[in-house]
Amino acid sequence: MTTLSPSGPVAGQRKVRRATMNDVARLAGVSIKTVSRVVNDEPGVHPSTAERVLAAIDQLGFRRNLSARNLRRGSSTGTIGLVLEDVGNPFYSGVTRAVEEIARLRGRQVISGSSDEDPGRERELALEFCSRRVDGLLIVPAGLQHSYLVPEMRAGTPVVFLDRPAGDVVADTVLVDNIGGTVEAVTHLAAHGHRRIAFLGDAPDIFTANERLRGYREGCVRAGIGYHEELVAMGPHDESSVATTLQRLQSMREPATAIVAGNNRITVYILRALAGVAERPALVGFDDFELADLLSPPVTVIAHDASALGKAATDLLFARLDGDNSPPRRVVLPVRLVPRGSGEVHA
Amino acid sequence: MTTLSPSGPVAGQRKVRRATMNDVARLAGVSIKTVSRVVNDEPGVHPSTAERVLAAIDQLGFRRNLSARNLRRGSSTGTIGLVLEDVGNPFYSGVTRAVEEIARLRGRQVISGSSDEDPGRERELALEFCSRRVDGLLIVPAGLQHSYLVPEMRAGTPVVFLDRPAGDVVADTVLVDNIGGTVEAVTHLAAHGHRRIAFLGDAPDIFTANERLRGYREGCVRAGIGYHEELVAMGPHDESSVATTLQRLQSMREPATAIVAGNNRITVYILRALAGVAERPALVGFDDFELADLLSPPVTVIAHDASALGKAATDLLFARLDGDNSPPRRVVLPVRLVPRGSGEVHA
DNA sequence: CCGCTGGGGGACAACGTTGTCATAGTGGCC
DNA sequence: GGCCACTATGACAACGTTGTCCCCCAGCGG
Numbered sequence: 001m002t003t004l005s006p007s008g009p010v011a012g013q014r015k016v017r018r019a020t021m022n023d024v025a026r027l028a029g030v031s032i033k034t035v036s037r038v039v040n041d042e043p044g045v046h047p048s049t050a051e052r053v054l055a056a057i058d059q060l061g062f063r064r065n066l067s068a069r070n071l072r073r074g075s076s077t078g079t080i081g082l083v084l085e086d087v088g089n090p091f092y093s094g095v096t097r098a099v100e101e102i103a104r105l106r107g108r109q110v111i112s113g114s115s116d117e118d119p120g121r122e123r124e125l126a127l128e129f130c131s132r133r134v135d136g137l138l139i140v141p142a143g144l145q146h147s148y149l150v151p152e153m154r155a156g157t158p159v160v161f162l163d164r165p166a167g168d169v170v171a172d173t174v175l176v177d178n179i180g181g182t183v184e185a186v187t188h189l190a191a192h193g194h195r196r197i198a199f200l201g202d203a204p205d206i207f208t209a210n211e212r213l214r215g216y217r218e219g220c221v222r223a224g225i226g227y228h229e230e231l232v233a234m235g236p237h238d239e240s241s242v243a244t245t246l247q248r249l250q251s252m253r254e255p256a257t258a259i260v261a262g263n264n265r266i267t268v269y270i271l272r273a274l275a276g277v278a279e280r281p282a283l284v285g286f287d288d289f290e291l292a293d294l295l296s297p298p299v300t301v302i303a304h305d306a307s308a309l310g311k312a313a314t315d316l317l318f319a320r321l322d323g324d325n326s327p328p329r330r331v332v333l334p335v336r337l338v339p340r341g342s343g344e345v346h347a
Numbered sequence: 348m349t350t351l352s353p354s355g356p357v358a359g360q361r362k363v364r365r366a367t368m369n370d371v372a373r374l375a376g377v378s379i380k381t382v383s384r385v386v387n388d389e390p391g392v393h394p395s396t397a398e399r400v401l402a403a404i405d406q407l408g409f410r411r412n413l414s415a416r417n418l419r420r421g422s423s424t425g426t427i428g429l430v431l432e433d434v435g436n437p438f439y440s441g442v443t444r445a446v447e448e449i450a451r452l453r454g455r456q457v458i459s460g461s462s463d464e465d466p467g468r469e470r471e472l473a474l475e476f477c478s479r480r481v482d483g484l485l486i487v488p489a490g491l492q493h494s495y496l497v498p499e500m501r502a503g504t505p506v507v508f509l510d511r512p513a514g515d516v517v518a519d520t521v522l523v524d525n526i527g528g529t530v531e532a533v534t535h536l537a538a539h540g541h542r543r544i545a546f547l548g549d550a551p552d553i554f555t556a557n558e559r560l561r562g563y564r565e566g567c568v569r570a571g572i573g574y575h576e577e578l579v580a581m582g583p584h585d586e587s588s589v590a591t592t593l594q595r596l597q598s599m600r601e602p603a604t605a606i607v608a609g610n611n612r613i614t615v616y617i618l619r620a621l622a623g624v625a626e627r628p629a630l631v632g633f634d635d636f637e638l639a640d641l642l643s644p645p646v647t648v649i650a651h652d653a654s655a656l657g658k659a660a661t662d663l664l665f666a667r668l669d670g671d672n673s674p675p676r677r678v679v680l681p682v683r684l685v686p687r688g689s690g691e692v693h694a
Numbered sequence: 695c696c697g698c699t700g701g702g703g704g705a706c707a708a709c710g711t712t713g714t715c716a717t718a719g720t721g722g723c724c
Numbered sequence: 725g726g727c728c729a730c731t732a733t734g735a736c737a738a739c740g741t742t743g744t745c746c747c748c749c750a751g752c753g754g
Contacts, residue, residue, distance in 0.1 A: 016501055016502055016503055017502075018502045018503075019502075060498075061497075061498025061499070061501065061502065063474065063477055063478050063498070063499070064478060065418070065478070065480060066478045066479045066480070067414045067415075067417045067418045067424065067479070067480060068414075068418050070414045071412070071414045071415050071418055077414065079458075086444065087434070087440050087443050087444050087447065088440055088441055088443070088444035090437050090440065090637075093434050093435055093436075093437065093440035093443070094435055096434050096435075096440070097433065097434050097435035097461065100434065100459075100460065100461060104460075109458055109460065109475065109476075109479070110458070110459065110460070111426075111456055111457070111458050112447075112457065112459065113447065113451075113456065113457070114444065114447060127410065128456065129456075130410055131410050131411060131412070131413045132413045132414070132456075133412060133413070133414060150408075151408025151410070152408070152410070154363055154408065155363055155365045155366075155408065156363060156365075268637065268638065271638070271641050272641065275640075275641055289638075290437075290615065290636075290637075290638075291615065291618070291636075291637075291638050291642070293622075294618050294619065294622055294642055295638065295641055295642060295643075296642075296643050
């Protein structure tokens with residue numbers, strides 16, 4: 001092995017055992033404990049000794065092994081686990097960002113994974129994180145069974161569910177006002193004269209989809225326009241299923257004149273299906289999205305803040321880590337209707 | 348401590364020491380090594396013994412401590428570290444998703460963090476990940492100095508840089524064809540008759556921003572329209588700086604009739620600034636984005652695939668982990684111009 | 695009846711770190 | 725000059741797991 005200038009190339013050279021505190025100690029001519037003291041900024045080390053140790057650390061490229069440290073100290077591993085549906089979805093990447101932000105302030109790293117709406121995968125990820133002894137767990141539930149987490153929670157790992165509640169476990173939960181949101185959407189559309197309002201939602205076994213459907217229903221009733229089964233199409237949806245649904249809705253004897261979209265993906269599918277269509281139904285989408293205001297017509301949405309959701313959940317988690325022992329809380333974040341045009345089209 | 352039904356609430360109850368293999372061994376009446384064998388599916392355990400052990404594991408809610416395991420085994424920790432600019436940016440969340448996907452296939456967890464374009468933060472994150480003994484590191488460089496990674500690379504941690512090259516270290520790198528992209532953008536605009544083409548780019552110390560500027564310049568020269576300093580505005584940009592720049596560009600003696608936007612954020616700022624303006628310049632944006640095709644006019648872009656970038660980098664990383672010792676590679680992914688309308692406006 | 699084989703299982707050390715406790719030296723004070 | 729307080733340092737065990745090596749015992753062939 002030749003000397004390596006900082007600017008020199010480095011590539012192969014595997015199997016070079018990493019320096020440990022022992023190596024540093026030997027090189028600096030001190031005991032391993034003294035190295036530990038220096039590394040951890042503990043007091044009681046003579047400045048000249050510390051200097052020698054630091055030089056050795058530098059020379060050997062020593063970096064302390066956190067696995068060993070965590071094992072020995074037993075307390076915090078400095079990590080929190082985040083299980084969500086899909087980091088690729090802008091909504092969840094916003095959540096991730098917020099979580100990361102707060103974790104950083106509290107000196108924690110975030111380990112995350114996407115469940116893709118698969119309960120098995122969610123469980124696998126969560127338990128894997130527990131094996132890594134994360135300090136806490138943030139979960140966007142994919143399924144309805146979470147009793148697998150009971151042993152972990154008993155062992156002291158706080159868990160906060162976000163966006164959807166857990167199935168069979170009572171724990172901190174942060175939700176958004178799904179029902180209120182779709183009630184408002186329907187009310188808004190009805191106020192603009194619509195009486196045939198359709199709802200396109202995600203798979204009904206998804207909590208948020210179901211809640212939003214309930215809100216839609218309630219909104220219809222409150223608005224006095226009644227609830228009509230044939231105006232509802234629950235998912236799972238993809239671009240083509242949405243397109244077919246729209247055709248069906250518009251070719252009815254009494255066509256739908258307005259649509260409420262159950263989430264950001266469905267909204268986009270609808271927009272795509274309607275592109276170029278002259279006679280467009282009014283539209284209100286659940287979830288805000290970038291550029292909604294720049295489309296024509298601009299898209300009216302039920303907005304809620306991904307980063308507020310992430311922040312609320314993470315704050316709750318850290319409160320638990322700080323020793324908060326109060327009974328589990330359920331936080332419901334408000335949503336607000338942002339009128340932009342697409343929902344203000346007259347019937 | 349009372350028994351706890353699966354559906355029962357769980358919240359406080361901290362400080363319940365986690366069960367270890369020792370506890371399991373005692374309960375099952377076997378040695379700790381036998382527990383280890385069962386947990387690791389090692390052969391040579393009598394079925395009936397294994398059953399007893401599994402029952403004990405279940406009863407105690409045992410979950411093996413990966414810190415201890417990793418320490419003892421010394422080899423892989425089953426994690427890879429990902430340092431990027433901002434998970435909140437859809438481009439990077441696409442990268443993250445792709446990385447996660449492949450890591451999953453190879454049985455790895457992803458630990459990620461956002462540097463926010465701060466070299467210090469990048470370094471902090473990368474070194475923290477090294478302390479956790481990640482199996483490999485994927486980095487979107489924020490700065491130009493990466494010699495801090497030399498000891499880590501020597502110690503056998505493979506590093507792949509993506510989207511931008513490292514400053515002073517030779518390592519695997521995956522880039523996109525930035526120069527080719529802006530050359531093509533300018534060529535495209537010039538072909539549509541534009542002779543006053545502006546370029547709005549990110550801060551020039553960012554590699555991609557600088558490359559794209561070079562491509563813009565080269566494109567101008569090739570198109571025979573010359574390079575004009577006053578048509579270039581490098582960042583950092585925000586919504587208002589972009590708006591002011593646009594005003595300046597349009598109030599010149601010979602106004603710009605077309606714009607090349609240096610990245611997805613700038614493109615959006617431009618769109619926002621142009622909203623409602625009657626006389627719009629032609630526009631080509633670097634980076635594709637969702638809904639670009641649904642705007643009016645639809646936005647012509649230089650598209651490149653975030654997930655292809657993430658995949659290429661992760662594949663490279665795993666090749667190293669599989670023992671590939673060849674010299675560092677530099678992969679340049681192609682970009683392609685997607686004409687949609689905004690770039691085809693006549694001068 | 696003896697030795698051999700192989701399956702099932704255990705004792706023990708080691709991974710790299712940190713907490714506890716002990717100890718050597720140094721200077722000050724009565 | 726003896727004792728104390730204090731600083732600087734080290735020896736050692738322990739964290740929870742796994743790799744190595746060893747042992748016991750049943751079964752079997754000679």
